[in-house]
Amino acid sequence: MFKEFDPLKKKTFRLIDNSGKVINTKWFPDLPNEKIISAYKDMLFARTADMQTVSYQRQGRIFTYPPNYGQEAIAIAAGQVMRKEDWMVPAFRELGALLAKGVSLKEVFLYFMGYEDGSAYKDAHHVLPMSVPIASQLLHGVGIGYEIKYRKKDEVVFAFVGDGGTSEGDFHEAVNFAGVWNVPVIFIVQNNQYGISTPFRMQTASDGIAIKSVAYGVRGIQVDGNDYFAMYAALTEAAKQAREGNGPTLIEAVTYRKGAHTTSDDPTKYRTKEEEMEWDKTDPLTRLKKYLKSKKLFTDKEEDKLAEQYKKEVERQFVEAENYGPYPVEDVFQYHYEDMPGDLAAQKNDYERFLKWKEARK
């Protein structure tokens, strides 16, 4: 696959077209129908969660939130390919993959409501917290990859970043280290065409991102990120290579951020309706649904039912998060050091004394 789709050949790895028709059987993954259906369901769940969160935000019930709208296939495919022991190193726009790794939606809500507890990922294994400083997390993925190689473990790291993130020095250092160390890391660049308002052509003069793999002597491939099957197949193959000791792969997942950058952003300022409509045709859910329908594996009625059910589930978890309660003073202090320095403990005491004084004044 990586030879046939060598980024220098400037081909995009794509398995179904916009109408859901299979256009490449050679690499089409051999998946049980249930898995495909469940992929669709997961995408639907992620989209439902997203949409509702955006509306919660409008109601002032949650702070900034970065929707995944339009990019769901990437995270869902990764979620299916990742094993329990594999590591996920997220940026912040991979909701579906986080959920697949066992992070609860409630935790995601807690995080964006302003609780660090939302990053504790209580029931998830081998997932780092979301990383806000763009591209910095990729190096963590490489460090983890080193541990895997050193300990001869059968694990793979899935590290995410956006197209904007490829401009950062850390992107360069991460892929370069990974190449030199030959570690089992898959770099997944969600090229959704924009930083915040900055279009991809202002990030780099290169011909896409996959081609940057050449600079590091690592495998690279440009994949249609809105094609669930293509993402699944490419990730599976990259993971296989990684497990076999063949090192890192750089996957450019070409997609489009259909929504706003975050709920504080207004995309009409920097892009056109026409452009949006053009990309609408490639919507990952629509395409997969068309495929499923053509195989008679899914109906609109089922979707409607599911959507209702998902809305309720999202609402349930959101309300749980909303009722999480006040932020204890304790939580400001207790996690910084294994053993709290005396000075810090004194600061906590002082503050508690102030709170008592405040209480007494009432």
Add this chain to the structure above:
Amino acid sequence: MFKEFDPLKKKTFRLIDNSGKVINTKWFPDLPNEKIISAYKDMLFARTADMQTVSYQRQGRIFTYPPNYGQEAIAIAAGQVMRKEDWMVPAFRELGALLAKGVSLKEVFLYFMGYEDGSAYKDAHHVLPMSVPIASQLLHGVGIGYEIKYRKKDEVVFAFVGDGGTSEGDFHEAVNFAGVWNVPVIFIVQNNQYGISTPFRMQTASDGIAIKSVAYGVRGIQVDGNDYFAMYAALTEAAKQAREGNGPTLIEAVTYRKGAHTTSDDPTKYRTKEEEMEWDKTDPLTRLKKYLKSKKLFTDKEEDKLAEQYKKEVERQFVEAENYGPYPVEDVFQYHYEDMPGDLAAQKNDYERFLKWKEARK
């Protein structure tokens, strides 16, 4: 040239072989004999200066010094191609180019003796001081390139870095910005095969450095850096492209650091005699001399005479630098701000009071 020697084709741009024979006439530059002779002389001067400095250092007359030994062709060719108005953005191993830009050897000595005055470059135009934090200077080159483009000036930036430097995030950001901004900057990577003790294969898994240009959508070329003619031709062509508004070029100059990293380094710890002897065959001075001799443009006798003369000149400038005198208190303070903050002036006064007290105690 850049098409024919596209780095993806994995060819090295070379015009003469190790015996000084022209092996590629198509791109051989049309140079007056005097210019070639003067290139050789300049290389000889640089090497003489280097050798003597290393011995001065052994005598404890100068601190750390990074010799250029073996890499002279690159800097000398650049020195000839750069015009007065062009900018030079050095790393710290480009002696010949600094001299060509009007920096005096005495200033270089002053710098390595521990005077900032050695970075003032009194008679040089458009040269930044040497830059110690690896690769950081490349971004300065890009900023200057922006000014040139913005002001529509007929100038080019020559920015230098080593192979080790290509691992830094700043290398990536610099070439990437240059690509997006399409600025007249030539990045010259002196790939001398080593960081300090770290061999090139531990810096990156990529196939050389020129190929990294692909990641930025800019022109790239791998040049035999020990071939003066090849360097001259490649730099001339890159400069022409830059002047014509065609943006940056990444030149990998393949060379070998024949000496130590600096005078505090001992290369026998990390490389073999065999390797050194292999590279000896490609020595840039030997090759150019063979060429000149074959054309009857230069004799060993002339060389001996020159060498004597150069030694004296080096000695003269060194001794001048040695006699530069004490470092005035003033010089610690006066250049930090346009207007010295009151607090800083007070610190200076306090210190001068101490010096008086000290004097009085004697």
Add this chain to the structure above:
Amino acid sequence: MVNAINNALDIKLKEDDNVIVYGEDVGVEGGVFRITEGLQKKYGADRVFDSPLAESGLVGTAVGMAAAGLRPVIEMQFSGFTYPGFNQIISHAARMRNRSRGKYPMPIVIRMPYGGGINALEHHSESTEAIYAQIPGVKVVIPSTPHDAKGLLITAIESNDTVIYMEPKRIYRAIKQEVPEEKFSIPFGKANVLAKGTDVTVVAYGAMIREVQKAMVLAKEAGISVELIDLRSIYPIDRDTIAESVRKTGRIITVTESPRSFGVASEITQIINEDAFLHLEAPPKRVTGFDTIVPLAKGEHHYMQSGEKIFYEIEKTVKY
């Protein structure tokens, strides 16, 4: 304050074509806080533009531009995202003038919104002035009003030294104030005595000024007379104004929203010990955040200094 900053940029862009404004999303969109809104349309995309997402790249190219004679004004999207550019700030912007013995001055302005109080994500609420203030070769200023924002930014852009210009984003749109249309500048290194008082000196800056003013209402009720000094310039620092005030009041409190240790408050305490030691009647007090990371939105109120908290500390200091 947003308008005042925009206006200062506008004035300098118009007046001096060496001024170049760029940063992440500052061009088309006008920046995430809309500070640069409208400027690209007015001055063109070669003077006001979006850069690739790379902070070292931003500062590093500004160093080059400055060396070549331009006056770059760059925006860091948040102070918490400045760190990738830290090396370029400390190793070059702050040093090139000295290194080149004055040949290459560095007229760069690095603007960055800083501080908490806007319910933002991690890394979006940090107050890092003490990190920059200890870098030899740069100046650090922080306005607390639209008027000062304009005057200080004009001075910053006209300065031939690198200026870290920190914007208290919490009050970007909080204070309405008439700001003169025309160009004016405020000198660096001069604090502003906002209120005369006799019992205690309070030094603050940025968004904390407003909180101190709230505390002063409570203090007045309690019969305490507060002298309020808006520091404005963190480096160079106006030691004379502070010392003079303390020689009168004998007591001093410094209010910041940064971590407690190794911060601006400690520096002011040192200065007062040096310049007004014999006048001190109580230990100089620091009223600051904790030595912790700023908590996320739901916990941030614990970390931030409120009027009430400041009053609490004022009372304790006055009663000492």
Add this chain to the structure above:
Amino acid sequence: MVNAINNALDIKLKEDDNVIVYGEDVGVEGGVFRITEGLQKKYGADRVFDSPLAESGLVGTAVGMAAAGLRPVIEMQFSGFTYPGFNQIISHAARMRNRSRGKYPMPIVIRMPYGGGINALEHHSESTEAIYAQIPGVKVVIPSTPHDAKGLLITAIESNDTVIYMEPKRIYRAIKQEVPEEKFSIPFGKANVLAKGTDVTVVAYGAMIREVQKAMVLAKEAGISVELIDLRSIYPIDRDTIAESVRKTGRIITVTESPRSFGVASEITQIINEDAFLHLEAPPKRVTGFDTIVPLAKGEHHYMQSGEKIFYEIEKTVKY
């Protein structure tokens, strides 16, 4: 000190195969100061190795290794080259534990030679402890003897928090001292009272201890009794030991080789004002470098604190 550090690394490498040592040129060559000499041979190139030349990469990969359970000990070639890794230190190494609510502790040691006095090039002589000390989430320690270097490094490697371990390179080979062969550790946050005295407390650390000791010879001749405290741990700082001393002497001087403003000295002054205000008989004094870049070798003597200079300040403080 070189041997002591090497020995501490050796002990921990042998004892715990989670310990991984890497950095620029630390493998084959054993580091530019030969600190890691012989370790690659002994423990193999997967445990002690050269990294590509990239400091953000160094710290960032260490963060990942730590998350996965390793205990990376990385070397910054000089403290002045740490800045490209600053973002990874402040945004991740210092925060991951808190961010993940304790799930991912960060047992990383970042070793770096610091300070002046070796006639080095630009950026090779910097003292940046105050920058790191103000980062919530990291600890900062500095040894002044081979013995402490070993004990503190063992503690650092065994700590589950990120430790900035700064090595006074000027005295790498200056002090000969018998250091116990076996493993021992020195707790963080405890200063060491090196000399008892009654007239003035001097706090210092790293290479400055030796200079203070020189000053003490002069002080003794002048009949001044100095209490010398080796701080050892910059954060957490041992306020009790310092305050106790000042309650006795009434006077304090802090000696550092970093810039003056916003440094460790100011922090200590703040602490003393908080904890020993009523005992202070003279303004706490800072004896430090200037607010300038460390001059190159020929001018460095102006910047560095010498025994004579420290004595001069001691005398002034005692006579206050």
